[in-house]
Amino acid sequence: MMETTEDLPAFALTEVDYSGLDRARVVQALAKVLPVGALLFDSEDVRPYECDGLASYRAVPLAVALPSTEEEVVAILRTCSELGVPVVARGAGTGLSGGAQPHPHGLLLSMARFNRILHLDAHARTAVVQPGVRNLSISEAAAPHNLYYAPDPSSQLACTIGGNVAENAGGVHCLKYGLTVHNLLRVRAVTMEGEIIELGGHALDAPGYDLLALFTGSEGMLGVVTEVTVKLTPKPQIARCVLATFDDVTKAGEAVAAVIAAGIIPAGLEMMDQPATAAVEEFVRAGYPLDAKAILLSEADGTPEEVAEEIARVSEVLQASGAGEIRVSRDEAERLRFWAGRKAAFPAAGRISPDYYCMDGTIPRKRLGEMLEAIQGMEGRYGLRCLNVFHAGDGNLHPLILFDANQPGELERAEAFGTEILELSVAFGGTITGEHGVGIEKVGQMCVQFGERERKQFFRVKSAFDPDGLLNPGKAIPTLNRCAEYGRMHVQGGALPHPELPRF
Amino acid sequence: MNEIVASWAERIRAAAADGRALNLQGGGSKDFHGRRAVGEDFALAEHAGVVDYEPTELVVTVRGGTPLAELEALLAAQGQFLAFEPPHFGAGATVAGCVAAGLSGPRRASVGAVRDFVLGVKLLDGRGEVLSFGGQVMKNVAGYDVSRLVAGSLGTLGVILELSLKVLPRPPREATLRFELAEGEAIDRLNDWGGQPLPISASAWSAGVLTLRLSGAEAAVAAAITRLGGEQLADDQASAFWDDVKEQRSPLYTLAGHEQLWRLSLPSSAAPLRLSGRQVIEWGGAQRWLAGDLPAAQVRGRAAELGGHATLFRGGDRASEVFSPLPAPLFALHRRLKATFDPAGIFNPGRLYQGL
Ligand SMILES: Cc1cc2nc3c(=O)[nH]c(=O)nc-3n(C[C@H](O)[C@H](O)[C@H](O)COP(=O)(O)OP(=O)(O)OC[C@H]3O[C@@H](n4cnc5c(N)ncnc54)[C@H](O)[C@@H]3O)c2cc1C
Numbered sequence: 001m002m003e004t005t006e007d008l009p010a011f012a013l014t015e016v017d018y019s020g021l022d023r024a025r026v027v028q029a030l031a032k033v034l035p036v037g038a039l040l041f042d043s044e045d046v047r048p049y050e051c052d053g054l055a056s057y058r059a060v061p062l063a064v065a066l067p068s069t070e071e072e073v074v075a076i077l078r079t080c081s082e083l084g085v086p087v088v089a090r091g092a093g094t095g096l097s098g099g100a101q102p103h104p105h106g107l108l109l110s111m112a113r114f115n116r117i118l119h120l121d122a123h124a125r126t127a128v129v130q131p132g133v134r135n136l137s138i139s140e141a142a143a144p145h146n147l148y149y150a151p152d153p154s155s156q157l158a159c160t161i162g163g164n165v166a167e168n169a170g171g172v173h174c175l176k177y178g179l180t181v182h183n184l185l186r187v188r189a190v191t192m193e194g195e196i197i198e199l200g201g202h203a204l205d206a207p208g209y210d211l212l213a214l215f216t217g218s219e220g221m222l223g224v225v226t227e228v229t230v231k232l233t234p235k236p237q238i239a240r241c242v243l244a245t246f247d248d249v250t251k252a253g254e255a256v257a258a259v260i261a262a263g264i265i266p267a268g269l270e271m272m273d274q275p276a277t278a279a280v281e282e283f284v285r286a287g288y289p290l291d292a293k294a295i296l297l298s299e300a301d302g303t304p305e306e307v308a309e310e311i312a313r314v315s316e317v318l319q320a321s322g323a324g325e326i327r328v329s330r331d332e333a334e335r336l337r338f339w340a341g342r343k344a345a346f347p348a349a350g351r352i353s354p355d356y357y358c359m360d361g362t363i364p365r366k367r368l369g370e371m372l373e374a375i376q377g378m379e380g381r382y383g384l385r386c387l388n389v390f391h392a393g394d395g396n397l398h399p400l401i402l403f404d405a406n407q408p409g410e411l412e413r414a415e416a417f418g419t420e421i422l423e424l425s426v427a428f429g430g431t432i433t434g435e436h437g438v439g440i441e442k443v444g445q446m447c448v449q450f451g452e453r454e455r456k457q458f459f460r461v462k463s464a465f466d467p468d469g470l471l472n473p474g475k476a477i478p479t480l481n482r483c484a485e486y487g488r489m490h491v492q493g494g495a496l497p498h499p500e501l502p503r504f
Numbered sequence: 505m506n507e508i509v510a511s512w513a514e515r516i517r518a519a520a521a522d523g524r525a526l527n528l529q530g531g532g533s534k535d536f537h538g539r540r541a542v543g544e545d546f547a548l549a550e551h552a553g554v555v556d557y558e559p560t561e562l563v564v565t566v567r568g569g570t571p572l573a574e575l576e577a578l579l580a581a582q583g584q585f586l587a588f589e590p591p592h593f594g595a596g597a598t599v600a601g602c603v604a605a606g607l608s609g610p611r612r613a614s615v616g617a618v619r620d621f622v623l624g625v626k627l628l629d630g631r632g633e634v635l636s637f638g639g640q641v642m643k644n645v646a647g648y649d650v651s652r653l654v655a656g657s658l659g660t661l662g663v664i665l666e667l668s669l670k671v672l673p674r675p676p677r678e679a680t681l682r683f684e685l686a687e688g689e690a691i692d693r694l695n696d697w698g699g700q701p702l703p704i705s706a707s708a709w710s711a712g713v714l715t716l717r718l719s720g721a722e723a724a725v726a727a728a729i730t731r732l733g734g735e736q737l738a739d740d741q742a743s744a745f746w747d748d749v750k751e752q753r754s755p756l757y758t759l760a761g762h763e764q765l766w767r768l769s770l771p772s773s774a775a776p777l778r779l780s781g782r783q784v785i786e787w788g789g790a791q792r793w794l795a796g797d798l799p800a801a802q803v804r805g806r807a808a809e810l811g812g813h814a815t816l817f818r819g820g821d822r823a824s825e826v827f828s829p830l831p832a833p834l835f836a837l838h839r840r841l842k843a844t845f846d847p848a849g850i851f852n853p854g855r856l857y858q859g860l
Contacts, residue, residue, distance in 0.1 A: 007847060123695050124773040147699060168645050179643065181652070182620050195833040203769040203812035204612065204790045205656075207827040208838055208856070210619050213652035217645045234701045261560040263583055263673030302701065305723030362641040364561050394642035434643035442646075449646050453633050460844035461648050464837060477647065 011469035012459035014481040018086055018105035018473075026085050027063055030107070033075035038113075040064040049108050052093040052100040053155075056355075056411060057440055061088070061102030068113040070190065070226045077224065078194035080107055086473050087192070089220045091132060091163030094155045096358055097439025099166065099219045099475060106473075109224060111162050117141050118227070125232040126185060126202065131162025131225040135169075138230060147232040150177035153435075154343055162225045168217030170435040172268040172342070173299075175393035179435070181216040183231050189215065189223035192466040202229060214461070219437050219476045222465040236301035239267060241338045242314055244323040245292035249273055250369030252294035255321035256392045257365045259298065262317045264310060268299040269393030270342050273372060276387035276400070277341070283348040286341030289325060294372075296323075296392065297338055345389040345400065353385075353402035357414045361425030362396045362434035374424055375399055382417040384410070396434035397425070423448055438476045446476075447483035455483065505634060508551050509665060513632035515546070516663070520630055520848035528659035528852055530569065531596025534605045538658050538855040540822040548663060549598055555666060556640070559584060562671050563623060563640045568600030568664040575599055579671055587615040587672040591750045600664035606656025609750040610706035610717070613698075613772070613787035615672070619655035624668035627654065627661065630846030640668045659852040660860060661845040675705070675719035677726075680742035681734035683714045687776045687785070690714045694788045695773045702728050708749045709785040710756060717746060749786065756782045757795060757818075764820035766803050768792040770812035779806055793817070804828055827857065835860075 010016070027041050040046050041063040050058045062085070067073050080087050086106030093100050102108040114130035117138065121127070122145035127138055135156040139148040152171035153159055159169065165187060170179045177183070186200040200212035215222055246252035252271055259269060272280070272295050277288045288295060296318065300310035315326050329335035349356040363371055372388060379386050387400040399421055403414040422432040422445045432438070432445045446455065458477045462469065478486070505513065519526050525543025535541065552569035559582040566575055572592055579585050589609030590602045603625075608617040624638030627650075638644055638651035651668075654661060685693060690709040697704055703720035716734070718725045729736065737745065748754055759765060768777065772789035781796025794803065800816065807814035813828035820826075830838065835857070842860055843849070854860065 007844075121773070122699060124771050125695075125699055126771075145699065168649075170643055174643070178616065178620070181649070182616055191833075191837075197834050197837065198831075201812065202771040204772075204787060205606075205617065205769050207813050207815070208830050208834065209841065210606075210653055210656055211834075211837070211841075213619055213649055213655075217649055222648075234699050236701050257560045260562060263676070265672065302703075302721070303724050303727050305727050306703075306721040309721045309723045362643045364558070364563075364641060366558070366560060391643070396643045429639070430641050431639055431644040431646045433646050434641070435645060437645055438647075446646065451636070454635050454637060454647065457629070457635055457650070457844065458647055461650070461841065464840035464844055 006456070007460065008456055009459055009463040009467070009469055011473065012456060012479060014479050015474050016469065018103070021062070021083070021085060021105050023062055026083055026107070029079050029083060030063065030065060030076065033079055034065060034067065034072060038066045038068070038072070040066070046108070049090065049093070049102055049110070052095040052098060054096055054098040054101070054439065054441055056405065057098045057101050059102050059104040061108035062105055064108045064110055066110050066113055070196070073109070073190050073224055073226055074194045074196065076107070076109060077190055077192055080470060081193050081468070084468065084470065086470050088472050089162070089166070089224045091160030091166070092134070092158045094159045095163060095167060095437065095439065096360070097433070097437040097441040099437050099439035099472070100163070101440055103473060111160065111224070114162070114226065122147065126229055127232055128227065128229045129161055131165070131228060132160050135159050135161060135164055142232050146235050148235055149230050150183050150233045151180050154346065161228050161230065165216055165225055165228060166218065166220045167435065167437045170391070170396070172270060172391065175269055175391070176265050176267045177233060181213055184212060184216060184228065185231055186229035187212055187215055187225055188227035189225050191223045192468070192471045197223065200229070217437070219439065220472045221462055221476050222471065237303050238307055239299055239301035239335060240307050240311055241329045241335045242298045242311060242318065243327045243338050244296045244298070244318040245289050245325045246294045246296070246322065247292065247324055249294045249372040251322045252296055253365070253368030253372065253392070255296060255318055255323065256368060258317050258321045259314060260365065260393070262313065264313060264317070266298045266310070266314065266393060267301040268297065270297045271295070271368070271390040271392035272342065272345065273388040275385065276345055276389050279352050279387055280341040280344050280348040283351055284340050284344045286337050288341055292324060297342060342389065345387065349387055349400040349402060354404040354406065357401040357403065357418055358436070359397060359399045359401065359418050359421050360433045360436040361422050361430055362394070363425050363428040363430035365392070365395045367428045368392060368395065371397065371424065371428065375421060378417055378420055382413045384414055384417055386417070391434070394434070395430065419445060440475055443475065443478045443482070444486045446478050447486040452480065452483070455480070509628065509634065512628055512663060516628060516630065516850070517632040519850045520632070523848055524850060525853050526850050528663060530598035530601030530604070531571070531594060533592060533594025533597040534601055536818055537605055539826050539858070541855060542853060543850070548600065549596070551665060554578060561640070562642070563668055564671055565624070565640060565666060565668040566599050567666055568598060570599045572597040572599055572602050583674050584671045585674050586621065586669065587611060588618050588621055589750055590618060591752070593751065599667055603655050603667055604657060604659045604664060610708065610746055610786060613790055614705045619652040621670045622651045622655050622667065623670055625651040625654050625664060626666035628663040628665055630662065630848055630850060634665065638668065642670065658855045660842055660856050662851060677722045678705070678717060678719045678742070679725050679729055680737040680745065681716045681718070681729065681732055682737060683716070683734045684712060685709070685714045686712060690785065691773065691776065691789045698772065698788050704788070706746060707786060707788055710783060715745060717742070754784070756784055757793070759795060759819050763795055763797050764816055765818040766794040767815045767817040768794060768803070768807045768812060769815070770807065770810045774810040774812065777806060779803065825858065830857070
């Protein structure tokens with residue numbers, strides 16, 4: 001490992017050039033440690049892996065490995081370590097920040113064959129699963145015991161628990177039940193050098209540093225997950241949902257703060273603006289009122305008595321905050337219909353626009369209204385429409401910027417629009433990513449989110465796990481050179497240079 | 505950088521240059537915790553005060569030296585609290601000390617640990633530089649989660665200057681029930697209940713009596729009382745009881761000269777310990793305190809057999825290992841990680857492990 005005087009690894013300064021790797025030699029070495037059928041290198045075989053859910057960024061990997069045992073993962077990583085080959089782990093490829101995008105000179109390590117639930121202990125309420133297991137299938141397996149796995153990303157039908165650990169995924173119910181990090185007990189992983197480490201354990205804590213917390217959300221940069229123990233949660237007896245309309249987005253934002261201020265933590269508290277409501281209504285017919293400027297969905301769960309009590313209190317607060325209509329789901333079918341619209345927001349955006357770009361900033365709740373107004377202003381300036389769906393309860397925004405990649409300049413404008421939202425999130429005291437990760441997508445905005453000292457420290461932390469920086473290089477943390485360049489293009493603190501110039 | 509912080513940075517750089525160990529001191533209430541402290545005392549309590557508190561954001565930001573009691577009073581005035589119910593173990597407990605010690609109270613099994621409530625941290629590292637990680641929002645995945653790593657690191661990574669913590673509204677209703685149950689039965693019952701949607705917020709078993717706390721909406725607590733039965737404690741008696749559990753004031757914890765207090769952290773459904781000594785079981789079965797006089801190897805061996813680990817919490821030999829030893833690759837990783845924050849190894853060396 002090359003070091004500078006500041007004890008920084010070389011890969012902290014500038015991205016390493018791997019173009020000199022001898023592809024044939026790498027493939028040959030990997031073929032020795034993998035069974036037939038577990039290594040793909042023909043271009044038509046590796047092409048399907050060229051991107052994740054952020055489809056505007058693509059790269060074809062040098063090869064794809066599909067191990068099915070931990071020994072194979074160890075052998076792959078040792079081999080790549082020895083030959084200096086970058087490795088990118090991949091779950092289901094639903095990530096929205098390009099985290100699983102292959103390295104053009106590296107190996108793509110698909111964990112798809114690690115798809116077994118190894119053990120479910122209903123009494124202790126834990127499940128030991130392989131990383132390629134889909135999020136929803138854990139809850140399905142736990143259902144006969146009246147248990148479930150609480151974090152519920154909208155992609156839960158497809159995304160894997162390994163990907164969830166890597167992104168610290170959230171979902172609609174995380175306001176009350178926590179993010180991935182709050183629902184994990186143990187992660188078993190292989191480091192880039194091929195060492196097996198266990199973080200956490202089957203007790204509620206483990207001796208030493210809380211590496212489980214550090215590892216969660218580390219975007220496949222610190223190790224490859226080979227096994228996960230999750231906590232299971234008892235299913236609430238019932239759930240009901242309140243739908244409230246507002247004639248003003250700022251009022252809706254204030255209502256969110258008022259609910260929390262009243263000491264209520266709903267099971268979910270979501271907000272959609274009028275364009276988002278209209279788009280999903282056309283798609284799923286959830287019965288949303290179309291004349292409201294914004295709607296809020298607030299879910300209560302628990303015992304029937306508890307739910308009745310919370311629904312009454314929430315309705316009161318919403319009324320006092322200026323809600324127009326307030327509807328309470330009368331049965332499970334209606335509750336699911338209320339949510340169907342919210343959960344279909346992404347596909348609905350995809351239906352009314354050739355392309356959409358999903359942002360993921362988080363801001364203090366009290367600034368939701370201000371942010372919505374700012375986004376409206378940006379729509380005019382960039383000449384693009386935006387649908388807003390928010391995990392409002394925890395201030396996590398998902399503006400969906402609509403564009404058409406076939407129109408010259410639209411993608412660039414959508415990206416500039418997104419950048420402005422993220423930089424404003426930082427200026428509001430928030431963050432550029434609440435749950436989708438930095439990946440390749442927001443690596444530039446990390447220069448705004450963190451100062452140089454913190455970014456250097458991130459590289460040092462990375463090198464404690466991966467001294468040569470071979471795991472997922474170029475992602476999550478920008479090199480010092482990259483930020484120097486970013487600084488030349490952008491002004492810190494949320495403002496773009498030359499605001500006087502039209503941007504379309 | 506304010507004056508205190510600037511002078512501390514200076515002191516850290518000088519100590520690093522001469523390789524002098526610093527013994528980071530908050531209020532001194534957890535001096536007993538971890539291995540024996542070495543190095544010159546570095547008093548941190550003067551950097552105190554609330555930086556920002558917005559009840560509707562459910563976040564409070566305070567300087568590290570802020571007294572824990574002061575923070576709790578501030579939150580209580582708004583009907584909020586630190587849901588992980590940290591033990592103070594002394595009048596001087598500071599917020600930074602609470603996070604560095606990483607100790608959570610009776611509510612841990614139902615709401616989470618200290619680390620689950622840490623949203624952001626400002627640290628003075630071993631280079632004398634101020635580093636700021638995380639933030640004040642609930643969801644934040646930008647960069648590695650260094651904030652949570654700091655929880656439980658016992659001052660070995662840096663000086664905690666500032667913390668942003670998630671706070672929660674106090675549950676509107678609490679009730680405490682009591683049951684006569686033998687150890688094995690109590691463990692079983694707790695795990696059965698844990699799999700049902702009941703508003704259980706704490707449990708403590710000792711000497712054949714299980715005490716259970718319910719917290720939540722009026723209706724939920726009332727329904728659970730009807731369902732579970734047991735004998736209900738009066739409110740003031742109940743709150744004194746849980747406070748005593750949290751602060752370990754019961755005579756069960758009073759150690760004779762040769763005795764030690766062990767903390768065993770186990771899977772909640774682990775079988776009874778079958779070790780001699782006085783026992784308190786908390787966290788739905790996942791935390792078991794054992795006071796007595798047993799060889800470390802026997803306690804550690806039993807904890808490992810049951811799928812967990814054991815910490816020498818009070819008494820005993822603090823020059824040898826207090827926390828369960830780590831597998832070699834993991835320990836090597838701890839050392840590398842520590843060195844990235846504290847290259848000269850001056851912060852609380854050896855407090856967590858020998859050689860760290
Ligand atoms: C329609 C849609 C809705 C979504 N909704 C949500 C939502 O509500 N909440 C939310 O949080 N996210 C959401 N996402 C984003 C995405 O689903 C999550 O980030 C998910 O956690 C990714 O899982 P994956 O298995 O697809 O991982 P991938 O995309 O394959 O990989 C994601 C990252 O994890 C790493 N990784 C994967 N497996 C491993 C492993 N075994 N070891 C180490 N690293 C690994 C990869 O290197 C990469 O950096 C949504 C995505 C889509 C397309």
